[in-house]
Amino acid sequence: MSSSRNHRVLVPVDVLEGESVPSTVVDAFASIPVVLLGYREIPDQTAPEQARDQYGDRVRAELEELRTVFEDANCDxxxxxxxxxxxxxxxxRVTVEESCDAILLLNPAPVLESVLVALRSDVTVAHMARLLRTVLDGTDLEVTLFHVAADEDGRNAGTxxxxxxxxxxxxxxxxxxxxDSRVVVGGSPTDAILEAANDHDLLVVGESRPSVRRYVFRDRAERLAKRTVDPVLVIRGEYLESATEAAENGKTADENPGEVPVTDVVETVERGDESGGDEGS
Known part of the structure; x- marks a missing residue:
């Protein structure tokens, strides 16, 4: 059995938009170390450094308050x-740098009683199970394992x-x-998952294609994250590696088609910090 301290979850929060972490989510994830990422998505014409100089102090203050909320729940x-x-x-990027196992995308969660776990045929089940057990530990959350089969021939494999x-x-x-377990057949997998998620309070999805390597938000995971009203836990595949690891393993940009360069500025914030740290572009 895995220890909760062997896992880590990234929790991005758009604090300047007034986004907060529901108390139900804080309680459910209190046993797992988390990385709170206070972020702001800015227009292309605005330099990240300029935005940090203008809004950095506000974001740090909001992060300090959120940190206190999690610490009061005995969360690392x-x-x-x-x-x-x-x-x-x-x-x-931050998920890889901080060695996080998953990213929790926030949505309102007035109650948190049931979890829908959407599994696809190529998922790394054991890896997901270890993290899910950690989330479930100390809660009364009920779990529905869910799979969408392409046709009747795939029902048995889904089961x-x-x-x-x-x-x-x-x-x-x-x-x-x-x-509980449920297999549905036919139709759009994304639509089927979203419909089922309406009856649950937290959606768990994962990416598991080795060819993707550095990416979390490819294909279905990104669409689900953008369309559901539930909080979404996107579990990072064990195969994901950093750019340095990819280079060491002989991977090139050509093997990651469609890679989009990221221009951002990211810093680690210590308690009471008033100045910046790392920058990336």
Whole structure:
């Protein structure tokens, strides 16, 4: 069984837009170390350094308050600040730099009682189960494992996938009576997941294609994150690596087609910090 301290979750918060972390989310994730990323997505014509000089102190003050909320819940918390032209790419960058296992995208969560876990055929089940067990530990959250099969021929494979995931969760210490499973056939997987998510309070998705490597928000995960009204936990695949690791392993930019350069400024914020740290472009 994995320890909660072996995991880490990135929680991006657009504090200048008044975004906050629901108390239900704080309670559910209190046992897991988190990295709070106070960020602001800025227009292309605005330099990140300029935005930091203008708004940095406000963001740091808001981050300080959020840090206190998590610390009051006995959560191990670190804070970073970012001004960026592409928030999702910056989230990915910080996820790799901070060795986070997942990114929690916030939405209102007045209650947090049930979790929908959308599994695809190529998912790394054991990796997801370890982190899910950590999230579920100390809560009464119920779990529905969900898979969308392309056709009737894929129903049995989907059922087997969910049974494998169920077994992995039970092996991690999750009570079997807290886990339900559901396979649906046909239609748009994204639409099916969004419809099912309407009956749950937290959506969990994962990316697992080795060819993607450095990316978290590719294909379905990005669309789900943008369209659902639930908080979304995007679990990072074990295969993700940093740009340095990719270079060491002989990967080139050509092997990551469609890569978008990120212009941002990111800094680590210590308690009481009033000045910047790292910059990236």
């Amino acid at each position: 918390v670190a804070t970073r600040l970012a001004f960026t032209h592409d928030r999702l790419k910056t989230f990915e 087997e996938l969910l049974e494998t995931a169920r077994t992995a969760l039970v092996d991690e210490g999750v009570a079997a009576n807290r886990i």
